[in-house]
Amino acid sequence: MKSSIIEEKLITCIKSNSAYPGLYGVPLTKLKNKIPVIAYDVDAIYKGNDIDLLCRVIDKCSIVNVNTFQMDHLEYFEDDDIHTLLYEKDEDGYEFPCYVETFYFDDTEKWLIYVSHERTISFTGSKIVEIADKVFGNMKSDKKSGIFRLEHEVVTQCGISKERFRKVSGSQWENIYQKIAEKYADKTKIWKNGLHWANTNGYSPESMKNLLGCYAVDYSTWFHLLVKALDLLSHTAFLDNGWLDYYIVSKKYQWLIGFNHHDIISCIGEGLNLECFKNQ
Numbered sequence: 001m002k003s004s005i006i007e008e009k010l011i012t013c014i015k016s017n018s019a020y021p022g023l024y025g026v027p028l029t030k031l032k033n034k035i036p037v038i039a040y041d042v043d044a045i046y047k048g049n050d051i052d053l054l055c056r057v058i059d060k061c062s063i064v065n066v067n068t069f070q071m072d073h074l075e076y077f078e079d080d081d082i083h084t085l086l087y088e089k090d091e092d093g094y095e096f097p098c099y100v101e102t103f104y105f106d107d108t109e110k111w112l113i114y115v116s117h118e119r120t121i122s123f124t125g126s127k128i129v130e131i132a133d134k135v136f137g138n139m140k141s142d143k144k145s146g147i148f149r150l151e152h153e154v155v156t157q158c159g160i161s162k163e164r165f166r167k168v169s170g171s172q173w174e175n176i177y178q179k180i181a182e183k184y185a186d187k188t189k190i191w192k193n194g195l196h197w198a199n200t201n202g203y204s205p206e207s208m209k210n211l212l213g214c215y216a217v218d219y220s221t222w223f224h225l226l227v228k229a230l231d232l233l234s235h236t237a238f239l240d241n242g243w244l245d246y247y248i249v250s251k252k253y254q255w256l257i258g259f260n261h262h263d264i265i266s267c268i269g270e271g272l273n274l275e276c277f278k279n280q
Contacts, residue, residue: 010069010103036129040139042097042121051086051094053135057123058082060131061111071101100261117245117261180249183207184256184268199245199258199266207256212267215277217259 045054066085068077082104088095100117111125123132181194184203202208248257255269267274 010105035124036126037122037124038129038132039120039122040132040136041119042115043119044139045121046094046097050139054086054121055083057128057132057135058086060135061128063106063111066104066106066113069103069105070099071103098261179253180247180256183253195247197245197260199247199260200262200264203256203258203266203268207268210269212269212272212274213277214264214266215274217263217265217277 045051063082065079066082068080086096097115097119099115102115104113105111111123111128114122114124116122123129177194184207185194185198186202186204188205245261246259250256250269250271255267255272257272258266
């Protein structure tokens, strides 16, 4: 069910305690006011069969029933059994790591768990952070955020010079993003979100006239098929580990490729040769 009261309270709490302006994609690592927080790679936990470690953290904090708030759909659920959620699975595997942009909490307001679409799970609150640190030891997430992570991995793994990268200031970044959003974001229904979920829900009506196609791909290899200029990305964990929901955009904004967490790429604009995807 939807709960505007819970939504407003949670968003207000996060924004008032975060140094980051948004609510998506950041594993609660930029909290201020000295609020303790620790983050881990949730995919690594599940792939390493370490779910029992998650349960140990939960049990040591005496957490049983939780309230859940899913940010994308603004849905709120009460009194879910956390153990059932952690072990729930379907034919594709465990579902918990896929519940991205989801917050878990209870009425004590002493802790908060958040799973982001960067595939991190964050624990916030003095007791739960202390226990998680002891239980997980050295498994802390070392994921860098955004383009800085990409730059680091390209430089260290591909031998590309740092001089090839040009950082922009906050105001410049906003201008670049605004130009992309002005051309490709659908403002008819989700204009406040900019490009958020455009790679799933669709782009602007005008740019959709130049939709070149959507293709199901393997998240860890699809970019091998791109032009040679993008081939260097194939050697980085930034993409190879399935870093989800990102866009690759022409410097002249002539085309855009969006990859979403359903392993679908959408290609829009002019100047792309997509024969490699049509023939795979």
